[in-house]
Amino acid sequence: xxxxxxxxxxxxxxxxxxxxxxGHRACAGCGPASALRxxxxxxxxxxxxxxxxxxxxxxxSIYPYTSWALPWLHTAFENAAANASGIEAALKIMQKKGKxxxxxxxxxxxxxxxxxxxxxxxxxxxxxxxxDFLFILYDNEGYMNTGIQRSSSTPMGAxxxxxxxxxxxxxxxxxxxxxxxxxxxxxxxxxxxxxxxYWKDMLxxxxxxxxxxxxxxxxxxxxCPRGWRTEPSKTLEYSKxxxxxxxxxIWEAVNGKRQLSTPSKLIALAPQKKKPVTDYLxxxxxxxxxxxxxxxxxxxEMQRFTDERWQRLLQKCEPA
Amino acid sequence: xxxxxxTWKEVSIAGVCSKSSIGFMTGDxxxxxxxxxxxxxxxxxxxxxxxxxxxxxxxxNMGKIEFDFSFCKGCGICANECPTKAITMKLPDEEE
Amino acid sequence: MKSQVKQETMALNGDEAVAFAVKxxxxxxxxxxxxxxxxxxxxxxxEYVANGEVQTEFVCTESEHSAMTACxxxxxxxxxxxxxxxxxxxxxxxxxxxxTSGSRAPVVMAVANRALSSPLNIHGDHSDSMAERDSGWxxxxxxxxxxxxxxxxxxxKIAEDVGVSLPIIVGLDGFTISHTLERVDVLSEDEVKQFIxxxxxxxxxxxxxxxxxxxxxPQNPMTMGPNALQNYYFEFKRQQEEGMKxxxxxxxxxxxxxxxISGRSYGNGLIDAYQLDDAEIAIVVIxxxxxxLKVIVDQLRKEGIxxxxxxxxxxxxxxxxxxxxxLKNVKAIAVMDKSMVPGGFGGAVFSEVRNALYDxxxxxxxxxxxxxxxxxxxxxRDLRKIFDELTHIVKTGHVEKEVHYxxxxx
Numbered sequence: 001x002x003x004x005x006x007x008x009x010x011x012x013x014x015x016x017x018x019x020x021x022x023g024h025r026a027c028a029g030c031g032p033a034s035a036l037r038x039x040x041x042x043x044x045x046x047x048x049x050x051x052x053x054x055x056x057x058x059x060x061s062i063y064p065y066t067s068w069a070l071p072w073l074h075t076a077f078e079n080a081a082a083n084a085s086g087i088e089a090a091l092k093i094m095q096k097k098g099k100x101x102x103x104x105x106x107x108x109x110x111x112x113x114x115x116x117x118x119x120x121x122x123x124x125x126x127x128x129x130x131x132d133f134l135f136i137l138y139d140n141e142g143y144m145n146t147g148i149q150r151s152s153s154t155p156m157g158a159x160x161x162x163x164x165x166x167x168x169x170x171x172x173x174x175x176x177x178x179x180x181x182x183x184x185x186x187x188x189x190x191x192x193x194x195x196x197x198y199w200k201d202m203l204x205x206x207x208x209x210x211x212x213x214x215x216x217x218x219x220x221x222x223x224c225p226r227g228w229r230t231e232p233s234k235t236l237e238y239s240k241x242x243x244x245x246x247x248x249x250i251w252e253a254v255n256g257k258r259q260l261s262t263p264s265k266l267i268a269l270a271p272q273k274k275k276p277v278t279d280y281l282x283x284x285x286x287x288x289x290x291x292x293x294x295x296x297x298x299x300x301e302m303q304r305f306t307d308e309r310w311q312r313l314l315q316k317c318e319p320a
Numbered sequence: 321x322x323x324x325x326x327t328w329k330e331v332s333i334a335g336v337c338s339k340s341s342i343g344f345m346t347g348d349x350x351x352x353x354x355x356x357x358x359x360x361x362x363x364x365x366x367x368x369x370x371x372x373x374x375x376x377x378x379x380x381n382m383g384k385i386e387f388d389f390s391f392c393k394g395c396g397i398c399a400n401e402c403p404t405k406a407i408t409m410k411l412p413d414e415e416e
Numbered sequence: 417m418k419s420q421v422k423q424e425t426m427a428l429n430g431d432e433a434v435a436f437a438v439k440x441x442x443x444x445x446x447x448x449x450x451x452x453x454x455x456x457x458x459x460x461x462x463e464y465v466a467n468g469e470v471q472t473e474f475v476c477t478e479s480e481h482s483a484m485t486a487c488x489x490x491x492x493x494x495x496x497x498x499x500x501x502x503x504x505x506x507x508x509x510x511x512x513x514x515x516t517s518g519s520r521a522p523v524v525m526a527v528a529n530r531a532l533s534s535p536l537n538i539h540g541d542h543s544d545s546m547a548e549r550d551s552g553w554x555x556x557x558x559x560x561x562x563x564x565x566x567x568x569x570x571x572x573k574i575a576e577d578v579g580v581s582l583p584i585i586v587g588l589d590g591f592t593i594s595h596t597l598e599r600v601d602v603l604s605e606d607e608v609k610q611f612i613x614x615x616x617x618x619x620x621x622x623x624x625x626x627x628x629x630x631x632x633x634p635q636n637p638m639t640m641g642p643n644a645l646q647n648y649y650f651e652f653k654r655q656q657e658e659g660m661k662x663x664x665x666x667x668x669x670x671x672x673x674x675x676x677i678s679g680r681s682y683g684n685g686l687i688d689a690y691q692l693d694d695a696e697i698a699i700v701v702i703x704x705x706x707x708x709l710k711v712i713v714d715q716l717r718k719e720g721i722x723x724x725x726x727x728x729x730x731x732x733x734x735x736x737x738x739x740x741x742x743l744k745n746v747k748a749i750a751v752m753d754k755s756m757v758p759g760g761f762g763g764a765v766f767s768e769v770r771n772a773l774y775d776x777x778x779x780x781x782x783x784x785x786x787x788x789x790x791x792x793x794x795x796x797r798d799l800r801k802i803f804d805e806l807t808h809i810v811k812t813g814h815v816e817k818e819v820h821y822x823x824x825x826x
Contacts, residue, residue: 010365014378022374022391023341028349029395033372046634050489063648065344066337066623066639071632073492074641075485075515082482086489086497087632089445089473094495097444097471104634122485125478199369225395233396233409236370325647328654332620333581333630334520335652337639340623 006207013203016041017069024067026059029232031222031239032138033059035196036109039136039220040070042206047105048073048087052080052114055145055224056138078118081126084108084133105210106133112153113143116179127186127215134209134216137179140224148227152177155247156305157298158286160227165289170298175305183217184253190216192252194261197239201261205252221248229285238280244273245280246310251317258317268314277303346373350394352409354387360406361385367398367407419679423601430593431456433561433600434500434526434586437568439464440608444495447475447486451505452538453590454528458500480505484512484523491521492640494631496572496615499523502590503530506544510551516583517552518656519641520618520630522575523583525553526568529703529754530590531790539791540590542702543755546764552656554584554663555732557702559688561598564588566680569608570670578618579662589704589754591791603678611677660733667730686735688727689742691717695724697806698743700769701752702728705788705799712800723803728765739772748781748809750802752822754788762786762819781809787822794823 019040026033036056040049050073051057057074060067075083084106094100108126110119115137123135142160143149150160155176159165163172183191190212194202202220209216223230223238230238242248249264260268267274278299281287290299332338354367368376368385375391376398378384399407428436435457438446448458465474473490477483480501487497501509506527516523527545531537545555554574558564567586575584588594603611617629620638628636644652664686671685682688690710692698699709706727716723726742728735743749751770753763760767762784773779785802787794802822809815 010369011378011380014365014368015380018374020374021341022388023344023346024373025344025346026372028372028393029397030372034370034397037372037374038369048493048632048634058643060341061337061639061642063335063642063644064338065341066339066642067341068637068639069340070637071634072637072639073489073632075488075519076511079482079485079512082477082485083489085475085477085482086445086447086486086491087493089447089475089486090490090493090495090497093444093471093473094493099494102634121478122482125482128478129475196370231396233400235372235395235397236401326651328651328658331648331651331655333618333655334518334620334640335642335644335648336620336630337623337642338621 006204008203013038013041019043019069020060021067021069023065024060025062026055027226027232029225029235031196031224031235032056032140034235035138035202035220035222038196038199038203039206042203042210043105044207044210045105046102047107049107049109050074050080050083050087051108052110052119053077054111054114055140056109056111058145077114079122080108080110080114080119081135082122084135085126085129085131088131088133108133108135110137111144112137112139112141112151116152116177124186127183127188130214132214134206134218136206136218136220138220138222140222140227142224142227144224144227153179155302157290157302159289160286170289170295171286180217180219184256187256188217189214189255190253193219193221193248193250195221195239195242195248195250197236198243198250198261198263201250201263208252227286230283234283238284241275241280245275245277245306247277247280247306249310249313251313260317277306345390347390347392350392351411352394352396353389353392353412354396354398354407355410356387357406360404362404364403366401366403370397370401372397417675417679417681420677421603421607423603423678425599425601427597428561428565428600429456429595429597430561430564430588431528431595432460433565434568434588435460435464436602437565438498439470440603440605441569441572441612442496442609443472443498445473445475445487445490445497446499447477447483447490447497448499449477449480449483449501449505451480451502453530453540453594454500454502454526456594457526457528480508481512484509484516487523488512488516488519488521491523492519492632494615494617494629497523498525500526500528502528503532503544506548507532510548513548513551513553518652520581520656520659521583522581524568524571524575525583525585527585527587528590528594529587537790540592541754541789541791542587545585545587546755548585549732549764552582553732554582555587556584556667556730557587557728558593559704559707559727561593561596562600562680563682564593565600565602566674566678569612570674572612573670574663574666576615577662577666578616580659580666581618582659582663587703592704607677611674664733664735682729683727684738686730687738687742688729690725690727692724692726692742692746694722696722696747696810697803698724698726698746699750699752699802700726700728700765702731702765703754705752705754705794708796708799712796712803716803721803721807731765734768734772736772739769740776743773743780744776746780748806750783750785750806752785752787756786756789781815783815783817784819785822786820792823798823
């Protein structure tokens with residue numbers, strides 16, 4: 001990884017041409033679209049993007065239109081990381097044979113379905129083999145493209161079409177799979193979390209991930225107004241709230257050494273700034289059923305769970 | 321679709337896309353549209369950063385922010401995030 | 417036909433012959449997962465890699481699904497790719513086989529044909545690749561290790577033809593061919609490289625309006641693997657089918673071109689007709705069983721019986737005209753299938769051959785023999801009984817059973 005910090009201003013980023021173009025068919029207010037558009041601005045040179053089936057893959061590639069102004073490959077749902085492995089192997093050998101002169105970055109994009117569930121095997125395999133690529137998970141906490149079904153990344157208490165809030169079950173019963181802990185257990189050089197509200201932090205992390213020689217993993221938390229039943233205008237607000245309530249703390253781990261990123265660090269240093277989970281849950285239709293007396297225990301459990309994971313994270317992080 | 325659709329002999333091999341999506345105007349999706357109060361705008365570029373459509377563009381040579389309504393879907397993120405509340409979402413006929 | 421070039425004779429089993437051919441073909445990426453009876457292919461190839469004998473990226477993927485994905489993605493990047501599998505591994509790749517053919521990636525795959533579970537069986541039959549009949553891949557089946565070596569080399573040339581641009585399976589019988597040591601005459605590496613040349617890419621017009629080679633290249637961005645809605649999907653499938661039609665000719669061409677160098681030709685590349693010109697009875701079969709049948713035919717001919725064998729070498733695309741021309745005058749045909757079509761009517765090859773011959777006026781009587789499932793062996797004496805039964809059909813005009821489970825304990 002380079003020690004030189006990539007410095008940039010809003011104007012620098014805003015002046016860069018979009019590589020994820022307008023005219024894509026994401027819902028109005030789409031968090032992943034906002035995130036991806038920005039992420040593509042952090043590319044540093046020739047780049048190939050490969051993507052798993054999912055919202056962001058579909059909205060930008062409805063034949064004959066494409067929103068991708070760079071080489072882009074989609075094959076199936078569970079294999080973004082395997083695609084990246086194949087591309088990387090091809091580029092490597094073609095470089096050895098003198099057919100390609102330049103270094104080409106590879107970005108694999110997948111949603112929480114294509115990363116934490118059906119995509120986990122290919123991801124683990126690709127990381128173990130040490131392919132040089134950046135895997136970016138855009139996490140909207142459900143299989144949104146097929147109609148808002150639960151994924152392992154859906155938080156406890158959320159109503160989805162396969163974990164509806166009924167008279168017996170208050171939404172999803174299981175907690176959110178800690179995918180970044182799994183990736184850290186692979187002893188990766190770079191694992192980080194980000195969210196588009198803190199775009200400067202997110203783009204720096206994309207660039208750091210690209211600079212790693214080997215696999216890197218970035219977990220981007222991106223709210224989905226359609227699936228979460230939130231106001232489309234408030235997408236970035238929820239992105240911010242997720243950090244402020246410690247539901248989604250942001251940090252980065254370089255060779256396993258973890259450090260909180262500034263927005264989460266500020267809360268660690270001033271715990272009174274930590275917002276209650278209910279601030280985050282309010283206004284999200286998928287949690288609406290929790291605001292009833294019979295489901296109060298779920299909200300309490302969610303607060304407890306958030307606090308517990310936050311404390312554990314603080315223990316694992318290097319001192320500020 | 322304005323152009324005639326291609327026959328099997330004319331389509332590109334394996335479905336390689338033949339048109340950029342900037343030819344697909346999603347601007348007609350919107351109900352509300354953003355209206356700017358230029359006096360309040362501090363050119364912080366927050367709206368440019370967050371717009372999921374890339375419909376808000378920074379023109380460095382003109383020092384201006386430009387809204388491209390042919391792609392704006394009217395989500396209201398720009399209005400919600402603008403630190404000086406320089407943008408409000410209005411129905412097209414109440415723009416004035 | 418005499419070979420034009422110097423060849424070396426080596427002792428190789430079918431898997432080793434495949435690995436050796438791949439070694440000579442300047443393959444860029446091999447992504448594979450081991451499964452009996454293909455393991456020797458990947459093991460042998462990894463030895464070549466470990467000793468620096470090949471310039472190939474060898475990716476030991478964590479599953480066959482990822483192996484096929486990696487091959488497809490590498491192929492999309494412009495690389496020449498190879499993989500091998502069998503049985504459950506091939507079945508696991510099922511989704512990706514369709515994606516690969518739809519993406520027009522000329523991946524070459526050796527399949528050491530083996531039975532599918534359940535129950536688990538590691539031995540040879542054709543159920544694995546027959547289950548992938550509809551996957552859009554070319555299928556060539558070999559009779560012995562020599563043909564396995566030759567066909568892998570030919571496969572790259574066929575698949576990479578710009579008009580074909582389809583992936584190809586080269587099937588070799590599990591254990592019977594894959595693990596049986598034979599004398600294999602091999603060409604020199606230079607000869608092979610010259611025969612197949614560099615991979616040529618089809619041209620495609622991208623969203624930038626440029627017509628460029630079909631590969632992922634930052635110089636010429638393109639979007640591969642899009643979503644095609646109801647208004648376009650059908651056209652892409654028809655376009656893919658054109659590759660099959662072109663392959664029918666290309667396979668024959670490559671067979672003749674290869675024969676000029678090696679001295680070895682396999683029928684016309686599509687079918688290998690043995691003693692069929694005046695045959696009254698014949699067996700149609702895929703794979704090594706044909707070899708045994710040819711010996712039996714020789715014996716029958718000595719006895720004055722007009723018997724013949726048609727080894728179907730190319731199953732996809734189905735060589736309809738060649739089947740019709742070769743078999744139209746035969747009176748009774750047994751099609752032997754080393755796989756079942758549960759709930760269907762006879763075996764897979766039987767259905768296809770019968771279908772191909774249906775339009776012939778006074779077409780032959782055709783019966784189905786399902787045999788050899790799970791690697792069950794059939795002896796020459798047993799196989800001879802099939803010819804006897806065909807003779808009986810011709811004599812009496814009566815078919816006792818249309819579908820036989822040959823070698824089953826009943």
